[in-house]
Amino acid sequence: MKNKRIANIILILFLILGLAFPVFAEDAAVATVNHASTSGIDTLWVLIAAFMVFLMQAGFGMLEAGLIRTKNTCNVLMNNFLDFCMASTAFFIFGYAIMFGKGNGFMGLSGWGLVNVTHEGSIPLEAAWLFHAVFCGAAATIVAGGIAERMKFKAYLMYSFLVSATVYPIVGHWVWGGGWLAKLGFSDFAGSTVVHAVGGTAALVGTIMVGPRIGKFNKDGTANAIEGHSMALASLGTLILWFCWFGFNPGSTLSVGDGSFMSKVAVNTNLAAAVGALTAVFFAWYLFGKPDLTMSMNGALAGLVAITAPCAYVVPYEAMIIGFVSGIIVVLGTIFLDRIHVDDPVGAVPVHCMNGIWGTIAVGLFGREGLGGLAGNGLMHGGGFKLLGVQMLGTFTAVIFVVVAMTIIFKMIDMIVGLRVSRDEELKGLDLSQHGMEAYSGFQVFINR
Amino acid sequence: MKNKRIANIILILFLILGLAFPVFAEDAAVATVNHASTSGIDTLWVLIAAFMVFLMQAGFGMLEAGLIRTKNTCNVLMNNFLDFCMASTAFFIFGYAIMFGKGNGFMGLSGWGLVNVTHEGSIPLEAAWLFHAVFCGAAATIVAGGIAERMKFKAYLMYSFLVSATVYPIVGHWVWGGGWLAKLGFSDFAGSTVVHAVGGTAALVGTIMVGPRIGKFNKDGTANAIEGHSMALASLGTLILWFCWFGFNPGSTLSVGDGSFMSKVAVNTNLAAAVGALTAVFFAWYLFGKPDLTMSMNGALAGLVAITAPCAYVVPYEAMIIGFVSGIIVVLGTIFLDRIHVDDPVGAVPVHCMNGIWGTIAVGLFGREGLGGLAGNGLMHGGGFKLLGVQMLGTFTAVIFVVVAMTIIFKMIDMIVGLRVSRDEELKGLDLSQHGMEAYSGFQVFINR
Amino acid sequence: MKNKRIANIILILFLILGLAFPVFAEDAAVATVNHASTSGIDTLWVLIAAFMVFLMQAGFGMLEAGLIRTKNTCNVLMNNFLDFCMASTAFFIFGYAIMFGKGNGFMGLSGWGLVNVTHEGSIPLEAAWLFHAVFCGAAATIVAGGIAERMKFKAYLMYSFLVSATVYPIVGHWVWGGGWLAKLGFSDFAGSTVVHAVGGTAALVGTIMVGPRIGKFNKDGTANAIEGHSMALASLGTLILWFCWFGFNPGSTLSVGDGSFMSKVAVNTNLAAAVGALTAVFFAWYLFGKPDLTMSMNGALAGLVAITAPCAYVVPYEAMIIGFVSGIIVVLGTIFLDRIHVDDPVGAVPVHCMNGIWGTIAVGLFGREGLGGLAGNGLMHGGGFKLLGVQMLGTFTAVIFVVVAMTIIFKMIDMIVGLRVSRDEELKGLDLSQHGMEAYSGFQVFINR
Amino acid sequence: MKLIIAYIQPHKLNDVKQSLYAAEIHKMSVTNALGCGQQKGYKETYRGVVLEVNLLKKVRLEIAVNDDFVQPTVDAIIKGARTGDIGDGKIFILDLAECIRIRTGEKGKTAIG
Amino acid sequence: MKLIIAYIQPHKLNDVKQSLYAAEIHKMSVTNALGCGQQKGYKETYRGVVLEVNLLKKVRLEIAVNDDFVQPTVDAIIKGARTGDIGDGKIFILDLAECIRIRTGEKGKTAIG
Amino acid sequence: MKLIIAYIQPHKLNDVKQSLYAAEIHKMSVTNALGCGQQKGYKETYRGVVLEVNLLKKVRLEIAVNDDFVQPTVDAIIKGARTGDIGDGKIFILDLAECIRIRTGEKGKTAIG
């Protein structure tokens, strides 16, 4: 009997050793073997996703450059490039503390410069920071498209620092940092509101405050088309963005688990984008008589933005419905902006603001309790208006907050350095007037428009 | 004694808890901890590979756009962009069911719309679907290059839906869905036949049925060069494709294991591409007197296509031989098509069709039993003509099937909307005539050719 | 009581089976389950990192093409494309053996063609080879920028083979292959010296030996600006490079562990790049009166190069200091080269050579013992001049070696085929004279400069 | 008949077109050009080097008209293009010996309009 | 000597070149141009806005010839360029006072060909 | 007044500009052109097909001058552009009936310079 007990113990020890040995070599602790391994995979996944979201800078850069005129290409590229640098720095010093620091329901107030931050969760602080920093950069860069071709470079630099240091992290705190919206049960899986509605609304405020480009609207109220200079760049940018969205949405699972969760998110993301693109192109074809490449691209982006909040909470056919609606929204939104004389050269508002709102609300319509950890059912699944109400409250509060905050910020910048270049500088092009350089030296370009 | 037993039990419990705790938090079941982990990694890998294969759309888009004229750039970009959207949708509703559903040796017949599908294997259904959907998109988009600069946009849209819903999944079923070729022991690791020969043959049928571009062939039978408008885009596209192929081939392992299998596949892939490029450039240099950039790019792609089937079954020096032969094939194939008056603007046929066939046959020559799970030895390793015969049977049957199926499909489309734009529309360019827009507004372009 | 023991045993068996079963199915051995898994993840990570580093070819290609004139675009793209093919082949046959083979402190001498190589470490030989092959390709391609617009294509091809077969692997052996510098404790985490200083110095030697472009310097000694032809391509290239650097630096951990190490490396990499870009743009703005896009891009790359060696050994604020200094260096370095009449069209020398040296030395300043496995403290952390001395010794010896070796190699090539095209060919452009083709057929381009 | 060649500022093209239309002149040909005139060039900086650009982007109009249309055309161009700043451009007038419409073979006065 | 300027449809350039070669006229200069003539413009749509394009892409030929070559040149251009549709283009003929070959300094008749 | 049109090799533009400046001629207009002259074309190969290119890239100068400036201008162009090789280019001289400065409305001699 004793022997058996001894055998027992040996068996157990053998088991412990057998399992632990290779782990000891690595992590020097038995109890953490699986934990370590899980944490490793999860970090790997989050980092790769972060790298992909970083690449969105290239996507946005090419898309925005492609949709504006040659004479402002350097400017938009530079805005796009430096806003990420600004966002990296600002989010390092201020943003992360405001977004995830201990504070109140409105904002965090500790962890400036990432000093003395204790981080919970399976991934290390640094990975979490990088993942959120690239999201912040994405939100910031959305504005570059809306205010393109007429905002002063200095003004844009100041904007990009301020938005990344304050506006974005505050809304982020509400939703992802344990703020008041999180406590209400507001659910925005990967950021339809936090990233896109925030960025898109900032773009809306910016484009209204800086005013339409010279020549965009006629005296009789009709709009002119100011064609983008390279559909190849725009198309490349869109495809890069779609690719990066596979980091944006599935990456927001923040863990790999058995892989099924992130797979579902990836499939929803892809289907919403595909249906969004097809809807937009057919709808625009029906309205304008020709299939428009820019509309199909914006339709895909609209689908991607819209599925960003609900991607974890819905099933594929619902993702397709969400994508379908987003394709309609983006076309009508573009027409609507032209009607009300808001000049948004690349469609930042219909894509990011309008569809960011739509996607957030879609959670309240199609969300399924339990799926992706959602707390309640949406309207379509018998959850009544509760979740829907919270979602609408959340996204509209965020939009209103951004309108107020960005109005103040842009007013301030206007007073200090001025928002808009002079008429002459705008006609000459921002590349020459702001940067003293040309984007396409050697090519013969028309600069008469 | 009792104490000891109690200690024993505590030890065991402690062990269970120690191991399981972090897992409980995630997966709520002890017994699945390791399983979950393997499945997690595998899914992670397959998803990342799928994302990379998705990015091939950007690669193909830039390559094809770069190799055609400015006046058709929007059209080719739009074909390329929307065929993926079409493929996503068609492969969701029909394709997956035909390819992997239960049915007969010819095609699957269950699982339409991914409803009621039970999926075996270590990765979840959704990951498997996405991986195969992006492959389907890649096959579909190959055709965009072949028929570029003259096919009606509507006709292309219809084609892209039909090929993704029927032709591609049927051949896929034969080889990867347990169909008749799979049962014969036909081996196509990552799709030299399933993706490339299918896409390339469809391109061949399309380009023949739509006819050569105006001005491509002279009355005396000689061919004219119609130069592509941007070598920068073409080169970018090629490098993106090469990058994505690291998802295409190594990703087809579908599992990580100890990492050695996918490493071998990656190395073979890289070497075949490098040798293919070098061979093509030197061979073309020898033939035409100048080192031609487009030939070096097509050589790399030829190597990549050719190694796609055998990448798991051969050793590096054999990959180099396969790449070498593919470099020769692509140059001769290009010349040959010009001779027989088939106008393939980007080289879709020599790259994808001819080298897809070559790569499949190469398995029968160089394949090694056991490597990558191959059932028999190729001719060079003493396996005689058995494997070689099956490989040839498989790839040629697939090609013939595609020829027949695509002829019917294109004929049908021709009857309904017409395949080709009018002479005037072609001269004006498809961007203006089909889409009412310009790709490079602001640039001064020659449209006299 | 007996029952309890039996229960005990059953529990244990159940536990063993429960844990082991899914593993058996995969790996057929209990004891290796975790080990295998670690090796799988590590390989996955190294391969993905290698794929990203491969994509640097697209980054360099676009950057370099964007910064030169239209008439030499095909040439620079082709140099860039084929040097990777050459590097792949040369590093397969010779390079890996010299770098990692058994030999002496100067070079390895075994393992030619990867035959009979035994590989230690957690990742398979093939993954290790691919990772180092793409590094070798990156080093080789740096030179394409420096000698752009005037070197003969044949000469460049020969150079690219020789550098990958000999010069790069020899320095690599010193540092990463257990050579004499490794033994001295020289630490270059991801290759500020091994890749960048080597590539940058080779570019310096090349650009001096081939001489400045016609029209770059005036008789009075002043320099002319020869503007690049596409800022969009240059900007795309820079962003791709930044993205790929997340494979370059964090990937050099070669293992995932619990994820914290690679996260730290990624954050340092990102911050140095952001600060480098901001510093360069503000400093250039201050000096020249306008914010220059090319300087901001080169600033980011300078930060990336500089942080490459120390990324594992420093904390974030030190990464920002290193980035700051690199931004200053790159601007002053560019001016300095113009002063001494070295014509480096894309800034390969200030970015890669100067900042490669700076980054290596920075390890001796800011390195922290223990962090990333560093053997001693840097000057700032009380380590005195020991580490600093070794770092300076290492990087300067490497630079001197490359100067000597490349001088010999370029002289040899000059004797055999000649380094530089004729005056007429240079004026016409290398695209026409070397390749008989145009990069932008259909666009109206100025070729008067 | 006369051939009128005008160099104007690129961003004035639309205004000039409008005032030509207003004067019932509907036919013209436009090319891009670089011009060097009284207007001083500007400086670009590129990678630390200053670049004097003294060939400025201009638009070149070519309008063939009957003699009695010369003055209205010149007036219309001036109306559309003048800002009073240096760089407004110049108009050159050449004698036009003949004008032929390719489509119909018509010549002279009837072909020009 | 005369200077012949012709505006033709871009895709007719090759045909015109062939018929000029056939008439033994081998020297010419070609530029891109935008033209506004009888041919109506077309509409583009871009992001939901209609865009009237009335400056159409044309090719401009400049050919200096001796007086006895004027008619053959005009005929050859017409032969190559005419389709009978609106937009076929126009030919303008100017007197050419002098012609100098830079390489040799030759002048007039001998320089032109 | 005369209108001088010169076709030169693109890479000679800078030299020509210098020698025009040296001759105190500061005003000119420049366009890109393709030219077909005595200079033989060259061959490109693209994906295995040979392509005869016989329209070579040229630069077209347009300079309006007063009559006494014609010779200096021609000389300056020749000085800057001549290499003695085929393809150096040509100079055409047309009578200029009138010249108007848009900014001031000045005409003739005073407007031209």
Ligand SMILES: Nc1ncnc2c1ncn2[C@@H]1O[C@H](COP(=O)(O)OP(=O)(O)O)[C@@H](O)[C@H]1O
């Ligand atoms: N003598 C000339 N010959 C050819 N082109 C001229 C001449 N004078 C002026 N131009 C063209 O007219 C443009 C405007 O001339 P500029 O002297 O700057 O105008 P303004 O007299 O209004 O200041 C120049 O850029 C050039 O293209």
Ligand SMILES: Nc1ncnc2c1ncn2[C@@H]1O[C@H](COP(=O)(O)OP(=O)(O)O)[C@@H](O)[C@H]1O
């Ligand atoms: N009076 C004119 N002045 C300058 N260019 C003209 C004039 N008339 C015609 N052109 C040029 O000729 C082109 C063809 O003219 P258009 O009237 O359309 O031809 P068609 O007479 O065959 O219909 C125009 O696009 C324009 O470039």
Ligand SMILES: Nc1ncnc2c1ncn2[C@@H]1O[C@H](COP(=O)(O)OP(=O)(O)O)[C@@H](O)[C@H]1O
């Ligand atoms: N008769 C002509 N009409 C119009 N352009 C001409 C004529 N002759 C020459 N050119 C222009 O001048 C350029 C140089 O002419 P070319 O005969 O090659 O020079 P060269 O006499 O020095 O050999 C041609 O490419 C063309 O643009």
